[in-house]
Amino acid sequence: MKQNAIVRILQFTKPYTKYLAAALISAVISVSLTLYAPVLIGGAIDKIVDAGMVDFAGILRILVIFAVVVLVSALFQWLMTLCTNVITYSTVKDLRKAVFAKLEQVPLSYIDRNAHGDLISRMVNDIDQISDGLIQGFSQLFTGIVTIVGTLGFMLSINVKITLVVVLLTPVSLFVASFIAKHTFDEFRKQSMIRGELGGYIEEMIGNQKVVKAFGYEQRSQESFEEINARLYATGVNAQFYSSTTNPSTRFVNGLVYAAVGLSGALAAIGGRLSVGQLSCFLTYANQYTKPFNEISGVVTELQTATASARRVFAMLDEPVETPDAPDALVMTHCDGNVHLDDVSFSYSPDRKLIEHLSLDAKSGQRIAIVGPTGCGKTTIINLLMRFYDINSGSIKVDGVETRAITRGSLRAMYGMVLQETWMFSGTIRDNIAYGKPDAMLDEVIAAAKSAHAHGFIKRLPQGYDTMISEGGGNLSQGQKQLLCIARIMLTKPPMLILDEATSSIDTRTEVRIQKAFTDMMEGRTSFIVAHRLSTIREADCILVMRDGHIVEQGTHDKLLQNGGFYATLYNSQFVPSEESEDTTDKA
Numbered sequence: 001m002k003q004n005a006i007v008r009i010l011q012f013t014k015p016y017t018k019y020l021a022a023a024l025i026s027a028v029i030s031v032s033l034t035l036y037a038p039v040l041i042g043g044a045i046d047k048i049v050d051a052g053m054v055d056f057a058g059i060l061r062i063l064v065i066f067a068v069v070v071l072v073s074a075l076f077q078w079l080m081t082l083c084t085n086v087i088t089y090s091t092v093k094d095l096r097k098a099v100f101a102k103l104e105q106v107p108l109s110y111i112d113r114n115a116h117g118d119l120i121s122r123m124v125n126d127i128d129q130i131s132d133g134l135i136q137g138f139s140q141l142f143t144g145i146v147t148i149v150g151t152l153g154f155m156l157s158i159n160v161k162i163t164l165v166v167v168l169l170t171p172v173s174l175f176v177a178s179f180i181a182k183h184t185f186d187e188f189r190k191q192s193m194i195r196g197e198l199g200g201y202i203e204e205m206i207g208n209q210k211v212v213k214a215f216g217y218e219q220r221s222q223e224s225f226e227e228i229n230a231r232l233y234a235t236g237v238n239a240q241f242y243s244s245t246t247n248p249s250t251r252f253v254n255g256l257v258y259a260a261v262g263l264s265g266a267l268a269a270i271g272g273r274l275s276v277g278q279l280s281c282f283l284t285y286a287n288q289y290t291k292p293f294n295e296i297s298g299v300v301t302e303l304q305t306a307t308a309s310a311r312r313v314f315a316m317l318d319e320p321v322e323t324p325d326a327p328d329a330l331v332m333t334h335c336d337g338n339v340h341l342d343d344v345s346f347s348y349s350p351d352r353k354l355i356e357h358l359s360l361d362a363k364s365g366q367r368i369a370i371v372g373p374t375g376c377g378k379t380t381i382i383n384l385l386m387r388f389y390d391i392n393s394g395s396i397k398v399d400g401v402e403t404r405a406i407t408r409g410s411l412r413a414m415y416g417m418v419l420q421e422t423w424m425f426s427g428t429i430r431d432n433i434a435y436g437k438p439d440a441m442l443d444e445v446i447a448a449a450k451s452a453h454a455h456g457f458i459k460r461l462p463q464g465y466d467t468m469i470s471e472g473g474g475n476l477s478q479g480q481k482q483l484l485c486i487a488r489i490m491l492t493k494p495p496m497l498i499l500d501e502a503t504s505s506i507d508t509r510t511e512v513r514i515q516k517a518f519t520d521m522m523e524g525r526t527s528f529i530v531a532h533r534l535s536t537i538r539e540a541d542c543i544l545v546m547r548d549g550h551i552v553e554q555g556t557h558d559k560l561l562q563n564g565g566f567y568a569t570l571y572n573s574q575f576v577p578s579e580e581s582e583d584t585t586d587k588a
Contacts, residue, residue, distance in 0.1 A: 133306020
């Protein structure tokens with residue numbers, strides 16, 4: 001059975017128990033001194049007997065003690081706040097670290113099926129909400145418990161009967177607070193979920209702003225944003241409305257307590273069972289006794305929000321991780337590049353079949369091209385080769401070893417991959433090229449850039465290889481980013497290559513030069529080339545033609561053209577006049 005979210009948060013505080021103990025001790029000292037202050041005030045009042053009958057020397061002595069008590073109490077209050085802040089921010093740091101580590105461990109399918117903005121919202125906004133709840137919770141918890149226990153002790157020492165009046169009326173305040181809190185949690189849970197949805201939508205719109213503007217989608221995107229934002233507003237208002245009734249409700253009940261104490265205390269004072277100073281002291285304690293309940297009820301909002309956010313965060317932490325590598329898994333340090341797929345079947349969703357009974361034999365040094373219409377499974381094969389996804393049935397072997405018997409890290413290190421979608425991180429040109437080999441010397445980086453025909457444009461940049469790239473490479477053209485991605489692979493020189501539309505964003509002239517560089521790099525290396533532009537794979541040793549998850553044809557470029565099959569149809573659709581292309585497609 002899953003643990004309560006608050007209990008799980010508290011488990012993250014275990015490494016900081018010494019700060020917890022220090023905070024508790026500081027709270028006890030601070031509150032004890034604060035509670036001692038009314039005794040001093042009551043004593044000073046009792047030294048004022050009548051007009052002209054005032055013990056000024058005694059009052060002065062009490063005032064000196066009172067000043068010392070206030071100063072020491074404030075010091076320990078500061079120490080308690082310091083310790084609770086250390087606990088809170090250390091816990092939040094560890095929680096974020098755990099979430100980020102989890103994102104590195106979950107299967108790629110989890111990242112693919114969840115909105116990235118929502119994942120970011122959980123890691124940033126939801127954990128911030130937990131932080132706010134912890135700060136409020138710890139500070140109120142320590143001082144509140146000690147204050148309640150301390151005031152009860154002091155009140156019992158003064159008058160037992162009046163103390164019982166206070167205690168008997170207290171449950172009413174607790175009942176009101178718990179009743180309202182129970183009904184506000186659902187609203188805070190909805191608020192947290194919609195906040196994640198809004199974050200995902202904003203991330204999606206910002207990341208694809210060019211597409212939004214190109215299709216004139218601004219108005220519709222604004223309307224969609226306002227719809228989500230309106231739902232967030234409605235749930236936020238409801239949550240705050242319900243929770244805001246907690247504090248005034250408990251204050252009303254506590255006002256009744258104070259009134260009852262004042263009435264019963266006044267009667268006791270008239271009867272001579274209580275001095276005026278003691279009555280003043282008792283009224284102060286009654287107020288201090290009810291104050292923690294007011295504060296706790298006031299912090300219910302933060303705690304409810306923190307709990308709702310914590311559930312979303314722990315839902316991510318509870319996601320199953322990738323199937324771990326076997327204890328005896330092989331750490332591959334070298335391979336010849338013989339890749340064999342035997343009767344492989346795979347689908348992203350059980351109800352939608354994709355690849356069925358696929359077999360492939362790639363010999364060392366061969367260039368295997370994979371072509372076919374969109375959605376036929378070309379990129380999926382790449383995902384399976386890299387073990388981003390595990391196959392449903394069949395086997396994939398590298399040099400005769402089942403890939404599931406090889407550690408994922410060492411298997412992926414055997415491949416150099418250039419994707420259609422480029423990725424640049426915020427850093428220098430040099431750092432981006434050396435991403436796969438951080439210890440590379442500058443000469444090596446320059447040599448890789450020259451091989452990728454990127455050296456020329458890099459030298460024209462303001463700081464050359466030390467030029468900073470913005471996040472996502474926004475200050476570079478798509479073609480330039482593609483060249484830098486190719487330079488990364490040129491630097492690492494892995495035994496096998498995967499090129500998924502690697503030259504799709506490069507002009508024809510540069511493509512010719514890049515193809516020559518690739519040809520040199522692919523020499524002696526097994527290479528898998530996914531391409532839509534069929535002109536780029538004419539020199540491949542074997543072309544696999546895919547359709548609906550199956551290999552329907554395979555052979556060399558010339559042989560497949562002679563066969564006049566599906567490949568010929570695809571090829572002719574790119575290189576013959578449009579009228580002939582349409583006729584050929586119709587016949588197919």
